[in-house]
Amino acid sequence: MVSMKNIQNVRTDYVKGVLNLQDLQDSPGQQLSSWLQDAIKAEALDANAFCLSTINSKGFPRGRNVLVKGVEEEAILFYTNKRSSKSADLSFNPKAGATFFWPELERQVCIYGNVTELSDQENDSYFASRPRESQLGAWVSKQSQPLSSREELDATLKAVREKYKDLDVIDRPNHWGGFRIAFVSVEFWQGRASRLHDRIVYRKSKSGQWEKWLLQP
Ligand SMILES: Cc1cc2nc3c(=O)[nH]c(=O)nc-3n(C[C@H](O)[C@H](O)[C@H](O)COP(=O)(O)O)c2cc1C
Numbered sequence: 001m002v003s004m005k006n007i008q009n010v011r012t013d014y015v016k017g018v019l020n021l022q023d024l025q026d027s028p029g030q031q032l033s034s035w036l037q038d039a040i041k042a043e044a045l046d047a048n049a050f051c052l053s054t055i056n057s058k059g060f061p062r063g064r065n066v067l068v069k070g071v072e073e074e075a076i077l078f079y080t081n082k083r084s085s086k087s088a089d090l091s092f093n094p095k096a097g098a099t100f101f102w103p104e105l106e107r108q109v110c111i112y113g114n115v116t117e118l119s120d121q122e123n124d125s126y127f128a129s130r131p132r133e134s135q136l137g138a139w140v141s142k143q144s145q146p147l148s149s150r151e152e153l154d155a156t157l158k159a160v161r162e163k164y165k166d167l168d169v170i171d172r173p174n175h176w177g178g179f180r181i182a183f184v185s186v187e188f189w190q191g192r193a194s195r196l197h198d199r200i201v202y203r204k205s206k207s208g209q210w211e212k213w214l215l216q217p
Contacts, residue, residue, distance in 0.1 A: 014106040014191025019198035027210055028186035028202040029073040032100075032109060035188070036071065039102045050109075052078065053097035054089035062089070063099070069126060069178070076111070077118065079126060079178040081143035087179075090115050096181050106191035111183060118178035127172040135170040136160050187215065 025031040039047035046067065053063040064086065070077035076098060080086060090096065098111040127135065139160045140153065147153060164170055187201040199215035 012106075012191070013193055014197065015193055016106045017190045018192070019188060019190035019200055021200060021212065021214060024188065024200060024212060027073045028111075028183055029071055029075070031188060031202075032076070032186065033071045035100075035102075035105075035107060035109065036068070038105060039100075039107075042102070042104045044102045044104045047102065049100075050076075050078075051097075051099040051101075052086060053099070054086050055093045055095070056085070056089045057092045062086075063097075068098075068100075072180075075113070075180045075182045077122075077178050077180050079118075079123075079176070081138070081141065082175045082177055083145075084143040086144075090179060096179075098181055108189040108191075110187040110189065111181065111185065113181045113184045115179050115181050118180060120177075123177035124172055126178060127176065128169075132170065135172075136164065138173050138176040139170075192217070 025034060036048060046065075048068045049065045050068055051063045052066045053061055055061050062085070066078045066080060066086075068076050069079055094115040096113065096115050098109075098113075100109040101107075127138070130138075136157065140157045183202070183204075185201060185203050187199060190198040192198055195217060197217040199217060200212055201215055202210050202212045205211050
């Protein structure tokens with residue numbers, strides 16, 4: 001084992017909240033939105049970040065953080081480079097996990113669902129709302145491809161800045177856009193004392209209604 005002091009003693013006793021079935025909203029999207037607002041209020045760092053898990057063509061799962069940019073009653077939206085590793089995974093297997101963790105609130109949300117691409121209209125409208133530097137960045141990065149040096153990236157940024165210097169509007173690259181994760185299962189987790197946490201999961205019944213029930217910690 002690699003020697004590391006105290007790792008076995010790192011643990012938190014969770015005491016900040018309680019989760020009751022009757023307090024939760026009818027739809028998982030409404031409940032997620034309410035917890036995101038709590039996280040923003042609590043000034044959680046990157047309150048809208050979640051770990052996106054995908055599976056590649058060799059069957060390996062991999063997670064990385066992205067930012068949620070839209071919450072619907074039954075789905076969440078995020079944006080990325082369509083030529084990235086995660087996008088390749090999603091075209092091979094359009095299913096994903098999404099895990100939020102807000103340590104400040106001792107809360108976690110674990111989602112899995114089916115993934116589809118957003119429309120050109122949705123992509124254009126969000127791209128237009130991004131800061132100019134982020135828009136330029138979308139043209140600069142061949143996300144997930146090998147990079148020979150930082151200087152190569154800086155040189156590409158300089159060339160892209162030059163290209164767009166007289167233009168007010170930066171067009172969206174075709175390889176940049178978003179995905180929608182339509183919920184199949186959404187679990188809300190509130191840390192409790194002695195590892196006896198509160199867990200409530202939402203699943204859709206055959207009649208199309210969201211049902212929710214408690215899970216063992
Ligand atoms: C807090 C945080 C938020 C991030 N948000 C995004 C995002 O919204 N979209 C994105 O493409 N990458 C985002 N990234 C970078 C990704 O984690 C990842 O490095 C990148 O998308 C390449 O992933 P891939 O090679 O697995 O496709 C974020 C990273 C962090 C730490």
